Amino acid sequence: MRFLWKASALAAAGVAVAVGGGTLAMAAEDTATPASLVEDFSYPGRDKILADHGLKLISGDGNILFVDCNVAGDVIKVESYDFADYVCFQVRGDHGYLSLEIKRATYIFSENQPLEAELKYDGVEQTATKQVPENYWTTIGEAENLPSATVLEIRA
Template identity: 40%
Template sequence: MRTLATATVAGALAWAVLSGAPTGATPSHDRATSTVADGTPGYAVEDFNYPDADRILAEQNIVLKRGDGHITLVDCAGGTGYIEVLARRHSGKVCFKVVGNSGWLSLEIPAVYSMKGNDYDTQVDMTVGTEEKSYDLDENTWTAVGESADEQGREHLLVEIRSAK
């Protein structure tokens, strides 16, 4: 008997939905569209933007744009095995740590003239005016890049780092 009553109620509800009869719920076209139920956290969507980029720009004058999270800015005093950058507009070195099998980071550091590679195969892209140049960094040694490798000594902007094991 309980099964018959349950089936009858389910059938009546199905008939009401299919026939358009009011069921007490607001039709979906009258409700505000929401991708997540009210009061619950939203979905995490990776946009590859560098976290705290505004703070880093204000404190260190380094523009960090986007990356896959495997190349991150670090304090050079925090260890070894980093990619190191020398630029005329920065006192001291700027360092990046690479984790995982590969990584990429788009950024802007002006007036770069030398970089030290780590244990990864690393390529960097730079711009000078409208010209783009790429350099392979020597592993664990300093490589002349940018203006120190340019015949005219022009100021180069570091725009991307790519590393892979």
């Protein structure tokens, strides 16, 4: 009787190892390479915005969005010689970040909250940070008798 019990236990262990080993082998064979979960913060739809509006949006945190200038809410307006009308953005939330490129900019306006704009002046190696108070048209570049300015970043 003792012999049968040992034989049954060994047989059950062998079946478990065989089944378990087969399952592991199948799992290894069926595993596909997962898609990357790394976020690069590229601005969604940036190629279409560039094609449709001539506006180069690079990346951001999703809290500063390119919008129609007639939208209600916390609107940021950038005036540039390169655009017939203002280029407008809306801040969603308490803060935001947007990397972009608006050349020949002359003014920045923020409706409800202060901003910082990172600028690159023509002929100047270093970038400059400009404080933009709320509800105030801030001059930049040629509007303040300086070389032409490119807006590189907006931070709210």
